[in-house]
Amino acid sequence: MIARSDLAGLILAGGQGRRMRAAPDAQAVEKGLLELDGLPLIEHARRFLAPHVGRILVSANTQLDAYAQYGAVVPDDPALGAYAGPLAGVASALGRCGFSWLLVMPVDVLQPPPDLARRLGAAVGLDGPRIAYASTAQGVHPLCMVLHCSLRQSLYDFLQAGERKVQLWQQRNGAVPVVFDGAGDAFFNVNTPQDLARARARPD
Numbered sequence: 001m002i003a004r005s006d007l008a009g010l011i012l013a014g015g016q017g018r019r020m021r022a023a024p025d026a027q028a029v030e031k032g033l034l035e036l037d038g039l040p041l042i043e044h045a046r047r048f049l050a051p052h053v054g055r056i057l058v059s060a061n062t063q064l065d066a067y068a069q070y071g072a073v074v075p076d077d078p079a080l081g082a083y084a085g086p087l088a089g090v091a092s093a094l095g096r097c098g099f100s101w102l103l104v105m106p107v108d109v110l111q112p113p114p115d116l117a118r119r120l121g122a123a124v125g126l127d128g129p130r131i132a133y134a135s136t137a138q139g140v141h142p143l144c145m146v147l148h149c150s151l152r153q154s155l156y157d158f159l160q161a162g163e164r165k166v167q168l169w170q171q172r173n174g175a176v177p178v179v180f181d182g183a184g185d186a187f188f189n190v191n192t193p194q195d196l197a198r199a200r201a202r203p204d
Contacts, residue, residue: 002121002146008097009053011045012143013107014061014076014089030063031190032107036199041190045107046070052117053103057096059089072096080156085164086143087155094152104145108190110199112144113180120146123178131175134187140177141187142166 013032032042042058049056056071061083064073074096080088090104101124103117113119116134123132124146133145143166151173158169180186190196 001118002101002124004052005054006100007053007117007121007146008055008057008093008099008102009049009071010057010059010074010090010093010097010102010104011042011049011071011107012059012086012089012104013042013067014059014083014086030066032058032060033063033066034190034196036110036190036196041107041110042067042070044110045105048112049103049105049117054099055097057093059086059093080159084159085166087159087164087166087169090147091152091155091159094147094149094155097149100149102147102149104143104147106143106189109141109144109187110190111186111188113186116144116180117146119178119180120144123176124148129174129176131170131173132178133170133175135177135179136187137181138187140167142170142175144187145170145175 033040046056058067058071058073060067060073061075067073074093076084076088077092080091094102105112120132124130130148130151131145134141154173155169190199
């Protein structure tokens with residue numbers, strides 16, 4: 001089990017939101033600032049993480065002032081290239097978190113299991129796996145993970161070699177899945193306008 005004083009939280013909000021655009025040539029959509037139930041998605045994520053972590057970081061590459069209301073903003077390291085995928089956000093945060101462990105979740109995962117932090121944290125340790133990620137009967141959710149900050153150089157090397165696949169890097173570093181039985185659509189995420197409409201229409 002990881003103590004709160006050893007754990008930072010990272011909200012991934014640094015993508016370009018391509019699938020949220022009304023048309024391919026439309027203006028980019030800042031997904032984390034879209035509203036659901038009167039609050040931006042970033043605030044929903046912040047409220048989920050806050051009880052479990054000692055500090056909240058936000059991976060973002062635009063609208064930095066807006067995101068700064070919700071945590072310490074960490075843009076992607078330019079050494080990793082522009083919009084190099086979500087792992088670039090993780091790598092950049094590993095050098096800034098100031099804690100031993102990092103709990104990661106995408107900004108658009110709306111209702112993660114309440115025991116996500118506890119169960120991922122229980123699956124890792126200095127003498128065991130240093131990465132654990134969520135899994136359900138519907139599939140894996142590799143960006144909902146806990147990892148040790150000592151993995152920073154491994155991740156930088158992976159990205160600077162041109163690799164981007166989250167699960168490939170996790171497998172190379174001995175990651176373990178944590179199965180959330182009966183999670184239903186807890187890991188449902190908002191990728192398209194239709195997804196957002198579905199989320200807004202769901203019963204309370």
